[in-house]
Amino acid sequence: MSATEAVQEGARSRTELREVSGPSSIGGGRRRFFELLWLISVTEFKKTYFGTVLGYFWSLARPLMLFAVLEFVFTRVFRLGSGVPNYPVMLLFNIVLFTFIQEATGTAVGSVLGQEDVVRKTQFPRLVIPLAVVLTGFFNLALNLIAVFAFILAYGVDPAWTWLLLPVILASITILTVALSMLLSALYVRFRDVSIIWGVAITVLFYATPILYPIEKVPDQYRDFLLWNPLAPIFEQARAWIIDPGAPGAVSAAGGLTGLIPAIVIYVAVCVAGVLVFRREAPRIAEAL
Amino acid sequence: MTTAIEVRDLTKTFRVPHHRVDSLKERMLHPFDQGGYDDLHALREVSFDVGKGEFFGVVGRNGSGKSTLLKILASIYGATSGRIRMAGTLAPFIELGVGFNMDLTSRENIVLNGVMMGLSREEAEKRIDSVLDFSELHDHVELKLKNYSSGMLVRLAFSMMLEAETDILLIDEVLAVGDAAFQQKCTDAFNEMRDSGRTVLLVTHDMRSVERFCDRAMLLDSGRIESLGDPSQISRRYLQLNFDELIGEEPENGGAATIPRRGPPEAYLTRAWLETADGTPTTNIEEGEEYSLHAILEVGREIPRPYIGFVISNSNGIDILGFGQALEDLESVPERLRAGQRIHFAARLENRLANGRYEVACWIHRDASFAEAISVVPGALDFVVYGGDIRCMVGVDCEVDIRIDDGAPG
Secondary structure (H helix, E strand, O other), X not given: OOHHHHHHOOOHHHHOOEEOOOOOOOOOOHHHHHHHHHHHHHHHHHHHHHOOOOHXXXXXHHHXXXXXXXXXXXXXXOOOOOOOOOXXXXXXXXXXXXXXXXXXXXXXXOHHHHOHHHHHHXXXXXOHHHHHHHHHHHHHHHHHHHHHHHHHHHHOOXXXXXXXXXXXXXXXXXXXXXXXXXXXXXXXXXXXXXXXXXXXXXXXXXXXXXXXXXXXXXXXXXXXXXXXXXXXXXXXXXXXXXHOOOOOHHHHHOOOHHHHHHHHHHHHHHHHHHHHHHHXXXXXXXXXX | OOEEXXXXXXXXXXXXXXXXOOOHHHXXXXXXXXXXXXXEEEEEEEEEEEEOOOEEEEEEOOOOOHHHHHHHHOOOOOOOEEEEEEOOOEOOEOOOOOOOOOOOEHHHHHHHHHHXXXXXXXHHHHOHHHHHHHHOOHHHOOOEHHHOOHHHHHHHHHHHHHHOOOOEEEEEOOOOOOOHHHHHHHHHHHHHHHHOOOEEEEEOOOHHHHHHHOOEEEEEEOOEEEEEEOHHHHHXXXXXXXXXXXXXXXXXXXXXXXXXXXXXXXXXXEEEEEEEOOOXXXXXXXXXXXXXXXXXXXXXXXXXXXXXXXXXXXXXXXXXXXXXXXXXXXXXXXXXXXXXXXXXXXXXXXXXXXXXXXXXXXXXXXXXXXXXXXXXXXXXXXXXXXXXXXXXXXXXOOOOOOOOOOOOOO
């Protein structure tokens, strides 16, 4: 319940005693929650872009550098990319998507702890903290994607109607990132080695996701296992929709819908775990810090 | 009177692990090791009511549970058991300036902080001007907060707090901020707040704010309500409690001074305050102003005439000046003081100190040799000096003689 809502509710609420329920992850009213989330994300975003002279350049330069190195290694040295249609733009697109996941979760891990002052001294909706990190990262991603699509067009990929399905891809990636960020930031308050473990895990995830390679190049006996990774079908589907209409897509790569069940189960499990753990820990965060 | 805050049997127990499991590795290595906990009882079955429009003080020594109480009221901590009910809206912060972003300008911070306090963006933007007016920061709007002085930050934070249009405010130690002129403004604002019917719960160490602002006060000790009622009684009780603690403690400075450990205190300070030249109690002194320091000491056991002294130290803890009186030098004082007798000490001074915040310690020594201290009360009172232009710690009057020679030719 925020100040003005209460005022509008009239004098009755000012004299009626109401139970104080204690700290929670959203506490303090929905409108305040979303306004805080928006304001904090926008200011963070502005800070990275207007705080440094080359703000936007840096945010784009990092995935571009990584792309340049990998492109060289995998098309000139290993020749992995040969025979894969539009390999360079696929690589670029995948890297930009993955950079979003990596940077958002990486920053989110320590975010709640980093806002210690706010958490301990105000009744601040805790969930805003990791969510703002993801939203800031999402603004970055959106800007980077503009550049990526310019590359894709320049490379000669024909626009297809399936490009309109990009929001589906972004939504499924963002939801997973939010869930991971909630899980990690809440756990980090209690277990400080979470950040180290996550640093290793995200590197494993980078190679276990079809970013550098298309899924059909993976030997059959490993492919099923690889498809347990919820990111694998998402990235594969993104390739089919955006980069290469001839790519198999998630369903046929998994050999039918049943092949996708493990990935879907894990995806849902991570989301549920994120929400549950954060909700359980949120009231205790101030004390645990 | 309608009730604004109702607290019933509020209990808060912290579980303090003997050794804290901070990493998953430790958890893995000792999966069943609960480590053992100590229960820390921060609050034990505290019940009280605060009336609507009341200015309610909460005092207590460090660790008495007053900050925990405030945090539970503000929904920062959860209660272990008990019930809290409130009427009206609550400002969701307990300290000033929390959530300021040092990389943003004051304008942006006002909006951000306003939203944190529960205003909408538009409402917060409308308040920018009035916040800047009150804090007198109009000239520095576009400056990033990291370039602000600490005084400017405090002014901005306090002005923000005034904009929180909530029915109930929880405030932890805010009066000890800013220069004297701004303090006056804060005092006015507090009085205004009280007149406008807002409920304020003030947690503080400063007994003068309690006596000055509060309608009622509550003294917490070890998580329990020690006493609740009239502010002046509560502040006396608080000082009493503090002095009881001091008796039987070695003075921190070691030295030759020792305090007897057994028996009732031989003599102790019960009150200390400052007065302006015309006799009104004050905490702010202008440079060059005449003022007097008053103290009332009570004799607990029969003693020969002691030495009573005061030391004024600045905010860095440096002792600037001291003065005192050996009572044996005074014919008016009987040779032995009886238990229950009170000593009224008054010293007239002219203020020569530079602007700043000062603390006065009271020393009672056995005699003028200073070999044995009967009682030491650091921070017996504090005050603010303002309006001066002395650049050093202390300024002095002196007669200056100046002659101008024509330089010797050649």
